[in-house]
Amino acid sequence: MTNKTVKTRFAPSPTGRMHLGNLRTALFNALLARSAGGAFLLRMEDTDQARSSEAHARALMADLRWMGLDWDEGPEAGGDAGPYAQSGRGEVYQRYYDQLVAADLAYPCYCTERELELSRKAQRASGKPPRYAGTCAHLTTEERARREAEGRKPTLRFRVPAEQTVTFQDLVRGEQRFPTEEIGDFIIRRADGTSAFFFCNAVDDALMGVTHVLRGEDHLTNTPRQLMLLEALGLPQPTYGHINLITGEDGAPLSKRNGSLSVEELREAGWLPGAVLNYLARLGHHYTGEVESQLLDLQGLADHFTTDALGRAPARFDRHQLTHWQQLAVHKADDPTLAPWLEQLPDNLSADQRRALLAAVRDNIAFPADLAAWGRRVFGELPEPEEATQDVIREAGPQFYAAALDELDTAGGDFSALAKAVRKATGAKGKGLFMPLRAALTGLCRGPELGPVFALMPAEVARRRLEQARELATANPS
Structure with missing residues (x-):
């Protein structure tokens, strides 16, 4: 394979939205071309005139561009071998x-x-x-x-x-x-x-x-x-x-029935292109060494791509693995990439509040919907706590939350000051101190660091939640 001669192609039929199988085919061909310093060509195989449409062709190109899979030759890119649609x-x-x-x-x-x-x-x-x-x-x-x-x-x-x-x-x-x-x-x-x-x-x-x-x-x-x-x-x-073909978790060919998603659905749900590319590049192809677990950009994926690492056995789609790469991508993403997610938050929040909330919970979210849920937890009404969370509140007891309420105004938005005061008043420490406060304030036993979250929480919201926790502990003692 000589660097100057390699040209690969992706040749979809514009009869519908692009799904994961076709996207992986496009990605592998793009990576093969880039790995050899060659060219990646796009061609529309639209001889099925009854099902093909210009709208589908435009959508396919938009999907590729959103994924960062730009082509060197083909529709809208030009070239000497056109036209690049079979209908012409x-x-x-x-x-x-x-x-x-x-x-x-x-x-x-x-x-x-x-x-x-x-x-x-x-x-x-x-x-x-x-x-x-x-x-x-x-x-x-x-x-x-x-x-x-x-x-x-x-x-x-x-x-x-x-x-x-x-x-x-x-x-x-x-x-x-x-x-x-x-x-x-x-x-x-x-x-x-x-x-x-x-x-x-x-x-x-x-x-x-x-x-x-x-x-x-x-x-x-x-x-x-x-x-x-x-x-x-x-x-x-x-x-x-x-x-190899991609299968669902049931071992059958991947389809809408067993987990396949279109690129449009991925985009609308908030999946990041880098996450999808890193997962698909490892679905039926393996990387070795230190890059095996690293989130790579497209050129990085290409630099370590080789046809010798392509597998023959069916490649099983694993949504948990895809989510793992999404979490890595969110952690690494710059602010402009995640800026559209801020639109999921309540309209009454200022731009500074939105950015601060994203920074506070960034390591604990994977999708825009996760950020929206934290927006409600910090600024709105809590959903019904899980039974495990209620157990933590009951075990802490009403006196614990009475002490927290007494110190709330003094602490202001400083969670460290609040925790220190409650510790002094109740003798609680470690998990016995922080877990009941987390359970009452966020309705969860796990989550992001409480300090930045508490600093954003309106005082009246924090007070209402501590009062609700005291009532729960009083009505249902451990």
């Missing part, structure tokens, strides 16, 4: 169809879907793998004319060479071998005139100078077909690597 490349494909037909390497097929299904059924019944039986492979001119007169619209099939073996070196899975007798002649142009995936995907990669392709293992059996096409057309062949 019909004339290009036609030239290569004509080349194959002229060389008798492709032929029209008039078989109906019903006829093809009956053929496959008969093959399965005889214990053979279903493949095209070659019914139209050697029709005469008259036979073709007769079928067209019947109104049949032909597909165009590639004539697979007989008794050969397609061999290639997969970047992830090593040497792969496919006997051509197990493949069968395959469709390269549909009856409606649109190009089939096998054809346009391979031709575009060659013409756009793509040298390396990382894609899902579900495309592995497509590769021998595409290599045969490119050889027949005299076009360069990229090096392919087929990465």
Whole structure:
């Protein structure tokens, strides 16, 4: 792999929002290009005109940019090999169809879907793998004319060479071998005139100078077909690597049902791009040494990316691991990155109060909703405390909270002063001092350092909560 020649690509179909599987494919290709000092290309495979839309294409590009996966060539970036949407490349494909037909390497097929299904059924019944039986492979001119007169619209099939073996070196899975007798002649142009995936995907990669392709293992059996096409057309062949698929925690392919999220949903929920990238870069790919657990920027991820570290076994999506990287990203994020989260806080808080609250609870939050919850805990009404929290309050007893109330005004917003005064009045210390105060003031037995939180809490809120704790301890003594 030479630095000057590496070009990878991401070629999505703009038929919906981008999900984690496609995002990881884009990321791996971007990392491979960056690791070699090469180029990352974006191409829209929009031949499915019924489902593709310009709106989806724009959304995909916005998602990539939000993730920081900018492309060097493609839509809105330019390049010498455009257009970069397959819907605008019909004339290009036609030239290569004509080349194959002229060389008798492709032929029209008039078989109906019903006829093809009956053929496959008969093959399965005889214990053979279903493949095209070659019914139209050697029709005469008259036979073709007769079928067209019947109104049949032909597909165009590639004539697979007989008794050969397609061999290639997969970047992830090593040497792969496919006997051509197990493949069968395959469709390269549909009856409606649109190009089939096998054809346009391979031709575009060659013409756009793509040298390396990382894609899902579900495309592995497509590769021998595409290599045969490119050889027949005299076009360069990229090096392919087929990465493992992502599964849910139930072991089934990742989907909405078992945990998949779109990039749009990730963004709206407050996930940070750096967290998602660091998790996905380790989902089916492993880093070693000191960077294994480090939050890296995109170039850092690329510098330590290698196809040798791509796994073959299914990669199981783990939301807890994703959340771990989110927590690291929040801790490392600068203020402008988290500034939009401040909008989740009550409108009556000043800008200084919002920033101070974020600083106070930053190490204990992972999402905007967490910050909003702390906004309510510090400035609003507490939710019903958990039973464990109530137990702590009961065990402390009403005298403990009476002492805290007596010292509240004197302490002002200084939690250390309050704790010192309560300790002197009650003899409580350590966990027996700080845990009851935390339970009463925040409704939790865990959380951020109390000093900065207490300093922000309005005096009347703190008093009300200590009074409520005293009432609870009085009504339900330990």
